Amino acid sequence: MYDRQLKIPSNIRTPAFILDVAALKKNMGLAARVRHEAGITMLLATKSFAMPAAFPFMRDALDGTTASGAFEARLGAEDFGKDVHTYAPAFSDDEFDEVLNFSHTIYFNSPTQLEKFLPRMRAYEKKWGKKICVGVRVNPGYASATVGGDLYNPCAPNSRFGVTRGQLDALPWQDIDTLHVHALCEAQYEGSVGLIRHVAQHFAPYLQRVKAINFGGGHFINHPTYDVAVLMGALKIFKQQFPHLQVVMEPGGGLVVNTGWLATRVLDVHENGQKIMLLDCSPTCHFMDALNGSFRPRIVGAIDAATAEADDTLRGKFPRHYILGGKTCMTGDVLAPYAFSRPLQVGDVLFLEDMMHYNFVQTTTFNGTPLPDLALWHEDGRYEVVKRFGYDDFKRRLA
Ligand SMILES: Cc1ncc(COP(=O)(O)O)c(C=O)c1O
Structure with missing residues (x-):
């Protein structure tokens, strides 16, 4: 339905996560600029985006990847091929040899894990x-205004992340190279700058004892309203205060924001009080954050129905309202109504926007729902399917 606007072939198989290579390269341009001009180490958090087919477009702009355990560490080492930093709230005995094999820096979450x-x-x-290198994650006790509630606040009360302030003095500082202070989620520059200043102000004695500081992820640097000049100003001041420190940042979402879509097809239009579009994708399986209310995908050619209703001009332009229904049996597998300019029909393809961070790495086959294709939309218009999943992928996890 929207293929002429997007120039993506209309014969794509849906559902499909489609990476816009041009948009990714643009984001990498900005990341490289921050990395060079601010003189910092910039890593990709593969928990957010782990698509080896895209790594060739990212490798030159970044210093490596940051992993959440042995599997991601190996993926980073083998497929990205640069430095790998690895942190987990707790490492298991079984995975630790693999973590050692593939990591350049390992961050421990507690004095007990470090000791062990x-x-x-x-x-x-x-x-x-x-x-x-030995890293220690510290709970900096900082929450930015945009963190969006305790679900995504690493410093929420009783957080399991990081050594608390009171435990710091007892750490074996002679063994520690890097402090890690991840505290943000989709933060604008105010959040990044606030964290940097907070750490400089409250953790200076500890910063003096290490060689590097990792400001974690959640820096939404490629978001249109994120002012990187302000970030770079704050980093400059920080580096003047602590000239001996290497500064590391490890965003995920901030590197791939607005770089692709989830394409999905209308399978049926159901009627029950409202029109409900049944799609070949599923919020439960393919973008689960939409169900806890923390994320509402934008859809090309549609707007939120409540917004359309509240505005006289928009109401006329977007008169067709549809609930979006997922393909599973879970009752809550729906999205509140969207307003479209024209009626939808079975077979129409919808493009959900900004779907590259977290969504495709978190997909499941719940209900036997097929995993979406992973595809690249190249700058020359070529549409390349890099991975198509089938029954074997579903069964291998079960039997
Ligand atoms: C330790 C750590 N680093 C980096 C990230 C990446 O965060 P984001 O994708 O929000 O930039 C996360 C996200 O949870 C994280 O926990």
Whole structure:
């Protein structure tokens, strides 16, 4: 339905997550600029975006990846091919050898994890002649205004993330290279700058004892309203205060915001008080954050129905309202009504916007729902399916 606007072939198989390579390259241009001009290390958080087919477009702009465990560490090492930093709230005995194999920096979440794994790490270094940096995640006790409630606030009360202030003095500082202070989620520049200043003000004695500081992710640097000049100004001041520190940032969403769509097809239009579009995708399986209310996808050619209703001019332009229904049996697998300019028909393809961060890495096959294709829309207009999933992918996880 919207293929002429997007120039994506109308014969695409849906559902499909489609990466806009031109948009990704644009985002990488900005990331590279921040990295060079501010003189920082910039990593991709693969928990947010892990598409090896896209890594060639990202590699030059970044210093490496940041992983959440052994699997992501290996993916980063083998497919991105640059530095890998790895953090987990707790490492398991079984995964730790793999974490050692693939990581350049390993961050521990607590004094007990550090105490448990440091000897194994030192033994590994001795055996293989490889230096691995030791990081410690600290709970900085900072929440930005945009963090959006405790669901996405790493410093929420009773958070399981990071060494608390009162535990800091007892850490073995001679062994620690890097402090890690992830505290943000989709933060505008005020959040990033607030965190940087907060850490400088409240953690200076500890910063003096280490070689690097990792300001975590959640810096939404490529969002249209994020002012990178202000971020770079804050980083400059921080580096003047702590000239011995290497500064690391590890955004995920901020590197891939607005770089692609989830294309989905209307399978049926159901009537029950309202018109309900039944789609070949599912919020439950393909963009679960939409169900907890923290995310409402934009749709090309449509607007939120409540917004349309509240505005006289928009009401006339977008008269057709539809609830969006997912393909599963879960009752709540729906999105509140959207308003369209014209009636939808079975077979129409909708493009849900800004679907590249978190959504495709979190997909499930609940209800036997097929996983969407992963595809690249190249700058020359070529549409390349990089992964098509089938029954085998569904069954392999079950049997
Ligand atoms: C430790 C850590 N680093 C980086 C990130 C990436 O955050 P974002 O994708 O919001 O930039 C996260 C997200 O949860 C995280 O927990």
